[in-house]
Amino acid sequence: DAGVTQSPTHLIKTRGQHVTLRCSPISGHKSVSWYQQVLGQGPQFIFQYYEKEERGRGNFPDRFSARQFPNYSSELNVNALLLGDSALYLCASSSNPTGIPYEQYFGPGTRLTVT
Amino acid sequence: DQQVKQNSPSLSVQEGRISILNCDYTNSMFDYFLWYKKYPAEGPTFLISISSIKDKNEDGRFTVFLNKSAKHLSLHIVPSQPGDSAVYFCAASAAGNTPLVFGKGTRLSVIA
Numbered sequence: 484d485a486g487v488t489q490s491p492t493h494l495i496k497t498r499g500q501h502v503t504l505r506c507s508p509i510s511g512h513k514s515v516s517w518y519q520q521v522l523g524q525g526p527q528f529i530f531q532y533y534e535k536e537e538r539g540r541g542n543f544p545d546r547f548s549a550r551q552f553p554n555y556s557s558e559l560n561v562n563a564l565l566l567g568d569s570a571l572y573l574c575a576s577s578s579n580p581t582g583i584p585y586e587q588y589f590g591p592g593t594r595l596t597v598t
Numbered sequence: 599d600q601q602v603k604q605n606s607p608s609l610s611v612q613e614g615r616i617s618i619l620n621c622d623y624t625n626s627m628f629d630y631f632l633w634y635k636k637y638p639a640e641g642p643t644f645l646i647s648i649s650s651i652k653d654k655n656e657d658g659r660f661t662v663f664l665n666k667s668a669k670h671l672s673l674h675i676v677p678s679q680p681g682d683s684a685v686y687f688c689a690a691s692a693a694g695n696t697p698l699v700f701g702k703g704t705r706l707s708v709i710a
């Protein structure tokens with residue numbers, strides 16, 4: 484079975500531009516979460532979607548948005564890019580976002596560089 | 599304000615010896631804890647977890663210990679192998695719809 488897939492692998496953008504990152508969860512998983520990992524830090528929660536509805540949002544500005552599609556894949560959009568948005572963006576899927584156990588399975592990430 | 603802390607940025611251990619990675623948390627609502635391993639250019643890989651109703655969980659060479667009164671958990675790897683060299687993240691969540699909160703990670707180097 485395929486794991487979580489993300490595209491693109493790497494991306495270079497200029498300040499002020501817009502970016503869209505994509506994620507396909509593990510087959511059968513209905514929950515997708517997005518995390519940002521800057522160098523030297525642990526992943527930081529951005530969004531969680533379950534059954535196409537937003538279930539949680541981290542402490543990120545409104546420039547960040549996301550959505551989940553009927554096939555449970557997801558997009559993360561970032562507008563008006565800043566240099567500080569340069570990071571590894573991770574997508575994680577899980578079968579159910581509530582209860583225990585609550586293991587999330589991560590994709591390889593998209594490395595975004597803003598110049 | 600970090601709710602999950604991994605105070606050792608790096609750890610070096612000889613092959614065959616025990617590796618002990620530590621993690622502290624401040625939020626008493628956390629009741630589920632996970633360890634992830636991350637290699638360069640890959641996403642974090644789930645390793646082992648523990649619920650707050652337990653104080654120990656074992657899976658092969660990996661054992662996680664939880665001390666709720668001290669708000670402390672540790673990951674023991676024995677025996678350590680060179681392939682264990684990676685960054686290890688401690689993460690926590692509360693029951694219900696809450697996301698994972700990660701520590702900054704500890705880079706483990708296992709020397710042959």
